[in-house]
Amino acid sequence: MDEINQDLLQVNLDALTENELRKLLTLYMTQQKLGLYWERNQIEHDKALNNNSVFLRFADEQGKSLSVGTPPYRNLIIEGDNFDALRCLRITHTNKIRVIYIDPPYNTGNKDWVYNDRYVNKDDRYKASMWLEFLYRRLILARDLLTSDGVIMVSINDENRAKLELLMDKVFQGMRLGSFAWRTKDTGNDSGGNFSAVHEHILVYARGEFSFNGNSLNTKKYRNPNNADPKGPSALNPITKAHTYKDRPNTYYPIQDPNTGYWYPCDPDRVWAYASETKLKPDSKIRAETIESYLRQNLIVFPECKPEDLLYYATKDELLSAIHAGKGPMLPQKKTPLFREDLPDLDFWVDKQIAPGRPSKKAYLNEKTSLISPVSSWIGGIKEDFDEEDEDAIFFMRSQKGREGTDAINEILGAKAFNYPKPPSLIMELLRQASKPNDIILDFFAGSGTTAQAVLQLNKEDKGNRQFILVSNNEAPPNDPENKNLCRDVCAARVRRVIEGYNNRKATGGNFAYCRMEKLNHADVVQDLDEEVIWNSLCLKHRNELLPYLTKKLNIIYQDNETAVIFCPHLDDETITNLIDLSSRQIILYSNRPQSAAELLTPYKNIKSLSAIESIMQETGVVNVY
Ligand SMILES: C[S@@+](CC[C@H](N)C(=O)[O-])C[C@H]1O[C@@H](n2cnc3c(N)ncnc32)[C@H](O)[C@@H]1O
Known part of the structure; x- marks a missing residue:
């Protein structure tokens, strides 16, 4: 055993039995080193998992319940360490949780999580290992709670993404779906090296039957006036792709309307989406349809054009002066020129009737194979510009302006009660995509309770019945538990206000049971477990909601x-x-x-x-x- 592991053990080796010592030694000698490796204390690990049992009890203070609303309580806020809370939930919620979202401490700040009953300092030699072990223990427990179509989404910053991803790969083997990047600020931030670090990640791991909801296609734009078209409603879609003529020279060509003979230039910064037979080599085995094939099928629609709107250049000099005067063909909406002096095909345009406007392609509703478009891996900031023209483009989510998370808490609690909460719109978008209306949603690093707010608001918006289970700790120093109570005074206080309405915001309705946990040694359970606590577990297990015990x-x-x-x-x-x-x-x-x-x-x-x-x-x- 090397010096490092000895240090980390922090146990009295003399107190271990021979068997325990033997096991420890074997583990350290045979431990796999390929992949993610971190120093862990095997014996403590076993003990922590197996020493005692944990149970939930309704919390009250001075005879007043901390729960909100009327029973049965469909939602739960659990105060305490999430390791214990997850063990409680194994009794009641194994294979029942469809969506887990967590935003764990990122292991960057000072004292933002507790390991073996002590806060880990920023400069602790084994901070990274302890952080991984801390998360590993919790993720292992959380995994069993997922339904067969369940998903877990985990927020992480850029710095710790790689480590966490390897850990997730280990715990959720074969379940990696991908990750989202989201923009945390709409302003820049030079974090050195002319690099602006304004994004974070959300890792997504899901069981086989899971899928995101995607985005329903907007069918309103499909029309068939007077049912004139026997093929049914259709819409006109742009026929360009975001590539320049240099990137895709084969899809940079002029298109001619076969009926009028008018010509349409290609945008050099956004070429056509389809190949042209004129550009294909004779032996080319292109499988996609060409523009000519769409023209033959009458699927390319040209805008109406009056003869006086046509442009015509009898000589190349005329064309060049038009370019210099900024009077050449333009993109109709953006008013950017389609002709530039550096383009390779200027001679072609001499003595041609050039029409303004852009051709588009008819798409029939009944030919769509799916009316859902998949969600993309990018969550755009509010000011970000995306190509929303392309109807086949993947659908991206948006989060709102920077500081939204902090503003949301300030608005509800009237004070800056929590550092770095997530923006409610981000969690809402994730849940809108990942959850169905009757799901149970778990956040076991709930902090200020953003996830509950998102669940309640989403339910109100789509009349859903999603339930939430939040675990939030009190963030008090372990040796001074009365010092602070984040769960009660920020998380539950915030959720209460969302339920009951605040400022001019309407109440979302809903309720929650506020519970604390009790630990009992296995040997004492039979004797010490009281009826109320048994009732709570059975109630959650069979109803997924809590009712007070009436003895x-x-x-x-x-x-x-x-x-x-x-x-x-x-x-x-x-x-x-x-x-x-x-x-x-x-x-x-x-x-x-x-x-x-x-x-x-x-x-x-x-x-x-x-x-x-x-x-x-x-x-x-x-x-x-x-
Ligand atoms: C990054 S914050 C989550 C913020 C949350 N997403 C929000 O929007 O408010 C992580 C939270 O996990 C809490 N935490 C750390 N260790 C915990 C533990 N063992 N059990 C429960 N919560 C813990 C931290 O105190 C902190 O409040």
């Missing part, structure tokens, strides 16, 4: 005409009678004494007795990540 003898978690899920911690004659009354349904009965319940209910074959505690314990705690 009745027979607690219906869920029922419809065919099934009922019931929690009866203690069975007595009255409870048994009530259960039998319900037994026209299939019943899943959770109790503390499933054995005796099964005996008492033997004649009722459609009642299945389960141990409440065991059913919770089975999925918590022990996690094998190797």
Whole structure:
């Protein structure tokens, strides 16, 4: 074992058993070095995962609930370390989360995350390894929560992208879909070397069945006045591509309208999208359609042109003087010249009738193979100029102006309560693309709660029923937990205001349960776990929402005409009678004494007795990540 690993271990080697020492040694000797490697403390890792179980409890302070709205609570804000929260969610939400978005600490600032109960200093020798280990533990747990069509999107800055991507490749093997780059500011920022670093990344990993929603094609522009065209509605699309005549000399050529004989010059900075047979070599095996083939099919439409609008040059000198006087053919909208002295084909244009305007191509709606265009990997800034002309172009998302995230919080909470929140419009766009209206969306580095705001606003906009689960820590120093409470005072306060309305913004409606976590050693669970906590887990597991526990003898978690899920911690004659009354349904009965319940209910074959505690314990705690 080298010096580095010894340092990192920070454990008392003398206290380890022989077996533990042996395991440690074998691991360090055989550890794979290819790919991403970071120093990790295997023993602590195992212990942290397997030592105890974690459970959720409604939080209140001075007898007042911190939850907002009325039950059943469809959304959750969990205060505390997300490692524990993810372990809780393994009990209740395995394979249920369709979208995870996280914006973890980027490991750049001082003290922005806690490793093994201590903040890691900026100059810590193993900061990068600890950061990777910190994320690894959490990502492993998060992976199991995804549905078979689930997706995880992770924000990261340019500096740490490579490391995180390798880590993601390791955890989400075979699931890499790609990444988005988004513009963080609409102004420049010289970060040295004449380089303006104003973008960040969002890495996207998804299970096989996932797809982004894409963008529906705008079908309004497809028309068929008086149903005159038997092929149905059509639209006119530009026939140019963003390449210069130097890049694509083969698609730089003049087009002639076969009916009028008028000629249309090519834009030297934006050539035609289709090849011309006049430019193809005789043995060329081009598979795409040529402009001539579209002309023969009558699919190229030329603008109407009056004879007095035509341009004509009898000699090259006339043409050159027109160019010098800025009176040559122009692009109709941008008014940029189509002819320049340096262009190779000027002689061609002598003695030709040159028409203004641009030809376009007819596209029939019923020939579209898909009415959805895919989302692009670029999220444009508000001022960025994109080629939106091309209807076959991929669809890009936009984020709003820089500072939007901070302004959003200031507007809601009236003060700068959080550094570097994400812009709500960015998260909204991601969710608009990645989520469906009934999805559960998880953000376990929720910070100031931007994701909840985005979910609530998106639901309001498209009448969706998306649910959110947010985990936010209190950001208090570990040895002084009362010092600060980010989760309560910023995240939950913000989400409450969005739900209830603020300034002149209308309420989005909705609610959330505010929960804290309780840790119990495995050995103490049976004795110490109380009914309320069991109820919370069962409720989330079977309903995906939380109801306060009413401490009745027979607690219906869920029922419809065919099934009922019931929690009866203690069975007595009255409870048994009530259960039998319900037994026209299939019943899943959770109790503390499933054995005796099964005996008492033997004649009722459609009642299945389960141990409440065991059913919770089975999925918590022990996690094998190797
Ligand atoms: C980059 S911020 C997220 C900001 C968030 N996207 C927003 O718009 O407000 C990361 C957050 O994760 C929190 N965090 C760090 N370690 C955590 C942990 N172990 N459990 C929960 N949250 C943690 C940090 O305190 C910080 O609030």
